[in-house]
Amino acid sequence: xxxxxxxxxxxxxxxxxxxxxxxxxxxxxxxxxxxxxxxxxxxxxxxxxxxxxxxxxxxxxxxxxxxxxxxxxxxxxxxxxxxxxxxxxxxxxxxxxxxxxxxxxxxxxxxxxxxxxxxxxxxxxxxxxxxxxxxxxxxxxxxxxxxxxxxxxxxxxxxxxxxxxxxxxxxxxxxxxxxxxxxxxxxxxxxxxxxxxxxxxxxxxxxxxxxxxxxxxxxxxxxxxxxxxxxxxxxxxxxxxxxxxxxxxxxxxxxxxxxxxxxxxxxxxxxxxxxxxxxxxxxxxxxxxxxxxxxxxxxxxxxxxxxxxxxxxxxxxxxxxxxxxxxxxxxxxxxxxxxxxxxxxxxxxxxxxxxxxxxxxxxxxxx
Numbered sequence: 001x002x003x004x005x006x007x008x009x010x011x012x013x014x015x016x017x018x019x020x021x022x023x024x025x026x027x028x029x030x031x032x033x034x035x036x037x038x039x040x041x042x043x044x045x046x047x048x049x050x051x052x053x054x055x056x057x058x059x060x061x062x063x064x065x066x067x068x069x070x071x072x073x074x075x076x077x078x079x080x081x082x083x084x085x086x087x088x089x090x091x092x093x094x095x096x097x098x099x100x101x102x103x104x105x106x107x108x109x110x111x112x113x114x115x116x117x118x119x120x121x122x123x124x125x126x127x128x129x130x131x132x133x134x135x136x137x138x139x140x141x142x143x144x145x146x147x148x149x150x151x152x153x154x155x156x157x158x159x160x161x162x163x164x165x166x167x168x169x170x171x172x173x174x175x176x177x178x179x180x181x182x183x184x185x186x187x188x189x190x191x192x193x194x195x196x197x198x199x200x201x202x203x204x205x206x207x208x209x210x211x212x213x214x215x216x217x218x219x220x221x222x223x224x225x226x227x228x229x230x231x232x233x234x235x236x237x238x239x240x241x242x243x244x245x246x247x248x249x250x251x252x253x254x255x256x257x258x259x260x261x262x263x264x265x266x267x268x269x270x271x272x273x274x275x276x277x278x279x280x281x282x283x284x285x286x287x288x289x290x291x292x293x294x295x296x297x298x299x300x301x302x303x304x305x306x307x308x309x310x311x312x313x314x315x316x317x318x319x320x321x322x323x324x325x326x327x328x329x330x331x332x333x334x335x336x337x338x339x340x341x342x343x344x345x346x347x348x349x350x351x352x353x354x355x356x357x358x359x360x361x362x363x364x365x366x367x
Contacts, residue, residue, distance in 0.1 A: 002027070003096045021226070024094040025219065025246040029254030031090040036082060036258020044262065044269050047076030052124050075267055078120045080275020083208075083255045084113045087282075090251040099244040101289050104151055106248070108144055108285040112194055113278030115140050120272040131273070141194060144281065145187035148288060153182065166237065168295050168363040189293050194280030196303035199310055199330045201276040204267035205260055206332060206346050210353040211279050212256035214300045217357040218286050219249035221299075224364065225290040234364050237291045245286055252282060265343050295363065301356030302349055306330040 006019035017023045088106055095102040119131040152162035163182050165175035178185060201207035224230040226243025259275075262268045271279075280303075287296040297304045313329035327337035335345045 001092065001097060002094050021223065021243050021246050025223070025250035028090045028094040028247045028251040029257075031093060032086040032251040032254030033258040035086040035089060036255055037261060039086070040082060040258065040262045040269070043079060043082045044076055047078060047269065052076055052078050052120075075270060077124065077270040077272040078117065078274050079259065079263070079269035080113060080116065080271040080273070080278055082269075083259050083271060083275050084109060084278050086255040086258060087248075087251045090254065091248050094251070095244050095247040099241055100151065100155075101239070101241045102244050102248050104148065105245060105282060105285045105289065108148065108190075109278045109282040111144055112141070112281035113274050116198075116273035116275065116277035119277075120274050123273075138191065141191045142187050145183060145190050148190070148285065149183040149186050152288075162291075164237070164291070166291055166294065168298065168360075169366050185293070186288055189288055189296065190281060190284045192307070193284030193287070193296060193300070193303070194277045196300065196307040197280035197283070198273060198276040200303050200306045200332070201271060202330060203332050203336075203342055203346055204265040205263050206349060207276060207279075208256050208260050208263050208271065209346065209350045210300070210302045211283070212253055212260065213350070213353045213357045214283055214303070215249055215252040215256060217299045217360055218283065218290075218292075219246055219253060220361060221292050221295070221364075222246045222249050222286060222290050225292070236364070239290065242290045245289060248282075249286060252279070265346060295360055298360040298363070299357055302353045306332065309334070 002018055003024065004018075006016050009016035009019075087109065091102060091106055115132070115137065119137070123131045149162075155162075163177045163179065164173035165178055165185070167174050197207055197211060200210060222242055222245040224234060225236050225238060226240055226246065228238065228240075230236075231238035256279075259269075259271065263271065283300065284296065287293045287299075307330075309326055309331035310329045313325050316323065316325040326334040328334055332345050332349065336342065340348075
């Protein structure tokens with residue numbers, strides 16, 4: 001909406017800045033951050049009043065971890081509604097209303113956020129419930145992939161690029177036309193990114209910190225992808241509409257920092273599945289929309305390591321008849337159980353996350 005204020009630039013000097021995507025991206029980040037701070041305490045009080053507190057696992061095999069996290073019992077969860085709300089408001093306020101990519105990204109975030117909300121609600125209100133089954137979650141995630149594919153493949157202006165598969169460090173697509181596998185590929189990205197963020201959300205401020213770093217990297221990637229000069233210079237696939245995703249990504253960064261204000265150790269609120277699934281979906285959708293899907297494992301390297309640790313743990317457990325590769329998975333719990341304090345685990349994972357993000361940006365020139 002604020003974009004159209006640039007039409008007043010002929011009458012009011014300086015209003016042309018509202019046409020600049022960089023200005024609106026910064027404004028979106030600041031708006032999301034301020035809204036998070038303004039409504040954070042309200043959301044926390046509301047969730048406490050509704051008795052939506054974090055349950056702590058007490059099974060025998062995780063008894064020590066339960067002791068380490070005993071202080072988290074009752075801390076309000078489902079704080080992801082704050083993130084989704086602030087991103088949506090700032091995104092709608094500062095992005096161009098006629099941009100298809102932004103609306104698709106907002107839809108994907110809200111869609112999986114709603115799925116996570118129902119999952120959290122069942123877990124919290126029905127203490128013995130495992131929430132929504134994994135199969136049903138997968139069905140909804142696959143449905144989202146089909147919607148994204150339909151938006152891409154029914155647009156003749158971007159259909160060819162959408163079907164192509166690009167690898168980091170390569171100038172041309174390694175697969176010019178994936179055909180019907182495009183939908184499968186999109187599904188893999190969406191399912192993988194949303195679940196990876198979800199698995200990382202186990203320590204105070206960990207997932208949201210790593211996400212903020214990844215979102216900042218994709219803010220830069222979205223900008224250069226939509227910029228004619230930079231895209232040509234860096235040999236990127238250029239989608240003019242992708243420039244507005246800079247505003248969306250900026251709002252993600254601002255909302256993440258605002259939520260981290262309350263989620264930092266010791267946390268006053270947790271994001272829950274409503275937040276982690278939504279943020280994972282947002283990251284995956286942006287990667288798809290700017291054709292940087294295979295850069296996502298580098299940008300979100302910590303998320304990949306966390307998800308991979310779970311896969312390896314389960315596989316090793318089955319292959320060896322009950323032995324464990326890690327003390328506990330996801331990986332952050334392994335380091336907790338070998339003696340690292342929670343703040344140390346978080347800090348070191350954030351450092352690794354920054355290194356991954358910087359390396360991912362370096363790949364833009366190495367083509």
